[in-house]
Amino acid sequence: MGISQKVASYLEKGSWIRKMFEEGARLKAKFGEENVYDFSLGNPPEEPPREFLERVRSLLDRPGIHRYMPNAGFLEAREAVAQAVARDSGLPVEAGHVVMTVGAGGALNVALKALLDPGEQVIVIAPFFVEYRFYVDNHGGESVVVNSREDFSLDLEAISGAVNERTKAVLLNSPNNPTGVVYGQEEIQALGELLRERGRALGRDIYLLSDEPYRRLLYDGTVFPHVFQYVDNAIIATS
Ligand SMILES: Cc1ncc(COP(=O)(O)O)c(C=O)c1O
Known part of the structure; x- marks a missing residue:
């Protein structure tokens, strides 16, 4: 087959999450849905609420909805997102700050494409969502893995040690x-200061790419602080 060597090797090594998901589907077909517990992907077992489905169906009839839209997405949608982020962060976020994407994976890829020059580095904090390496590689970047501490908090010293003149971003989830x-306010604030100081010393902007698809899944009063409040150059990806 004429596919590139890179894609061929990706297919070979492939995402284990996807392989497990496909194995789950195979086992369900063989042994019945009710006999297989599939923890591979975050697939909700329930269908979306009826009101949501009705709203989506009604939007399909809206004149003009099936035509091209601005690249960043419908203004109305971006305004609604901006209002929600402004309310949560207490900062003046506008539609012009928002790009609609297909999920958090799409958002991270758009952000990395916009940020990375060939060979620039992105610090990822281990353990991490396994697709990150592919996302960074998609845009000519290099992943630099920094381990968390034993309790999975941020090892700020190790992050600082990994920053160099090729560092473009830290990818945090x-x-x-x-x-x-869930990282606390002091950790995020200290990370923001670290990126500001190291960036200033190196004469370059170092971005925080904050991957937050699970921000709304917080329980028992746990709060994840809003990164815009503590980090100068921050991009949020969500879905
Ligand atoms: C940490 C993390 N980031 C990004 C994604 C991708 O999210 P989406 O499905 O919205 O593209 C996932 C999906 O599992 C994830 O776990």
């Missing part, structure tokens, strides 16, 4: 998949 850790 909170609430975290797979550890479940």
Whole structure:
């Protein structure tokens, strides 16, 4: 087949999450849905609420909805997102700050494409969502893995040690998949200061890419602080 060597090797090594998901589907077909417990993807077992489905169906009839839209998405949708982020962060966020994407994976890829020059580095905090390496590689970047501490908190010293003149971003995920850790305000504030100081010393902007698809899945009063409040150059990806 004429596919590139890179894609061929990706297919070979492939995402284990996807392989497990496909194995789950195979086992369900063989042994019955009710006999297989599939923890591979975050697929909700329930269908969406009826009101949501009705709203989506009614939007399909809206004149003009099936035509091209601005690249960043419908203004109305971006305004609604901006209002929600402004309310949560207490900052003046506008539609012009928002790009609609297909999920958090799409958002991270758009952000990395916009940020990375060839060979620039992105610090990822281990353990991390396994697709991150592919996302960074998709846009000519290099992943630099920095371990968390034993309790999965941020090892700020190690992050500082990994920053160099090729560092473009730190990719952070909170609430975290797979550890479940939620970074606290002091950690985010200290990370913001670190990126500001190291960036200033190196004469470059170092971005925080905050991957937050699980922000709304917080329980028992746990709060994940809003990164815009503590980090100068921050981008949030969500779904
Ligand atoms: C940490 C993390 N980031 C990003 C994604 C991708 O999210 P989406 O399905 O919205 O593209 C996932 C999906 O499992 C994830 O766990």
